[in-house]
Amino acid sequence: MPAPARPAVPIEVLPLFPVLDQRLAELLRSLSPTDWQRPTLARQWTVKDVAAHLLDGNLRTLSMLRDGHFGEAPDDPDSYQGILTFLNRLNAEWVRAARRLSPAVLMELLAQSGAEYTAYLNSLDPFAPATFAVAWAGEAESRNWFHIAREYTEKWHHQQQIHAAVGGPGLLTPELFGPFAETCLRGLPHAYRHVAAPVGTVVHVCITTNLGGTWQLRKVPAGWELQAPDAVAVPATVVSLSPDVAWRLFTKGMSPAEARPHVQLVGSQPLGEAALGLLAVMA
Numbered sequence: 001m002p003a004p005a006r007p008a009v010p011i012e013v014l015p016l017f018p019v020l021d022q023r024l025a026e027l028l029r030s031l032s033p034t035d036w037q038r039p040t041l042a043r044q045w046t047v048k049d050v051a052a053h054l055l056d057g058n059l060r061t062l063s064m065l066r067d068g069h070f071g072e073a074p075d076d077p078d079s080y081q082g083i084l085t086f087l088n089r090l091n092a093e094w095v096r097a098a099r100r101l102s103p104a105v106l107m108e109l110l111a112q113s114g115a116e117y118t119a120y121l122n123s124l125d126p127f128a129p130a131t132f133a134v135a136w137a138g139e140a141e142s143r144n145w146f147h148i149a150r151e152y153t154e155k156w157h158h159q160q161q162i163h164a165a166v167g168g169p170g171l172l173t174p175e176l177f178g179p180f181a182e183t184c185l186r187g188l189p190h191a192y193r194h195v196a197a198p199v200g201t202v203v204h205v206c207i208t209t210n211l212g213g214t215w216q217l218r219k220v221p222a223g224w225e226l227q228a229p230d231a232v233a234v235p236a237t238v239v240s241l242s243p244d245v246a247w248r249l250f251t252k253g254m255s256p257a258e259a260r261p262h263v264q265l266v267g268s269q270p271l272g273e274a275a276l277g278l279l280a281v282m283a
Contacts, residue, residue, distance in 0.1 A: 009126045009145035013152040013179045017121065020155050020176070021114040024054070027159070027168050028107050036103050040165040041253035045095060047162050051106050052098035053091060054158050058113035060090075061151070065131055066120045080135055084282050121148050136280055138190030149183040153280055156180045157251040172243050177211045181243070184250045184280035185215045185226070191278040192217060192224040197236070197271065204235040205275050211243045237267035239275045250280045 006014075028051060036048040045053065063069045076082025098106070130147035133139045139146070156171055157180070163170040171177060188205065201219040206212065216229045241249070241263045248254035256276035265272035 007126060011145065011149040011179055011182050013149050013183075014118075014122055016152060016176060016179065017114075017118040017155070020152075020159060020171075021111070021118070023171065024051075024114075024159050024162075025107065025111060027162060027166075028103070028110075030168075031103070031166060035166045038165045040161045041248065041251075042158070042161050047165050048099070048103065048106070049095045050158050050161055051103075051110065052095050052101065054155065055098070055106060055110050055113060056091070056094040057151070057154060058110070058117040061117055062113065062120060066116075083135065087282055121151070124148065134186075136190070136282060137187045138193065146183075146186070149179065149186075150280075153180050153183050153251075157247060157253075157281075160247060161253065172211060172247075174211055177243055177247070178213075181207055181212060181246060184246075184278065187250075187278050187280050188215060188217050188226060188275065189224040192274050195224070195271065195274045201271070202230075202233045202235045203271060203275065204229075204238045206238060206240040207246050208240055208242050212246070235267060237265060237269075237272035239272045240264040240266075249276060250278055252279060252281055 031047065036046065036051075038047050039045075040047055040050050042050050042053075063071070074082050074086030076085075101109075124144045126145035126148070127143050130142045130144045132147060133142045134146050134150045137146075142150075156176065160171050162168065171180075185205065192203070197219045199219050199221055203217040205215045205217065214229050216227050216233065216235075217224050218227050218233070241259070245254065245259055245262045249256070249259045256273070259276055260273070263276065
């Protein structure tokens, strides 16, 4: 008998993980020795370091979530800063050790672990509680579908960093960028959590070109919430930015100050500039 159909989820990314893995394999196979050492937007990391970090994401997920082997835990697991400090240390330790690996070994391990990683994600009940909440969206508990979408943004933006570093074709396509943007913009209410405005105030955030779309944020008594775009609502501000600026800004590859000259704000400037503080990574 065929397997039962998976329930529809708000952001469907599971079929895209093999696509990302294939794109990454093709890109890495094309690199010269010089390319592997090129700097990236990931601060101190080279192309090879970012590839190693992607491998770490596969192996860490399989070890912790599939196999229940966490190894070690943060000293302060109940605070955002405690978790961030812990993750930064793990990431740095892994990348430093992985510099001993050859590009060929990295590619082999990415191919093997990527398939197992995707198989594990497909085994999850999308509406069950995730082991780790999507903290950058302000959630204390998340469903697996959002955790999986968050994982997609991680793989997407780190691979995009490699493309940007070596002049690769990139991942700015409707199929691949759309779910990335949709997931990132789920963090808008959290980005506005300290912004005061009258109840009913509406903010539009637009990612331009056929790759993007419009997201509408409304002030409600309890805070801010995303809603389906309402053509009748008159926004207090409209924030427009290109896909290339959006992915860099939302993943800390560009600061709000660096992005500001490339962003169009119509209406309340302070209200619109709050959108530039959205970060869809732990930072």
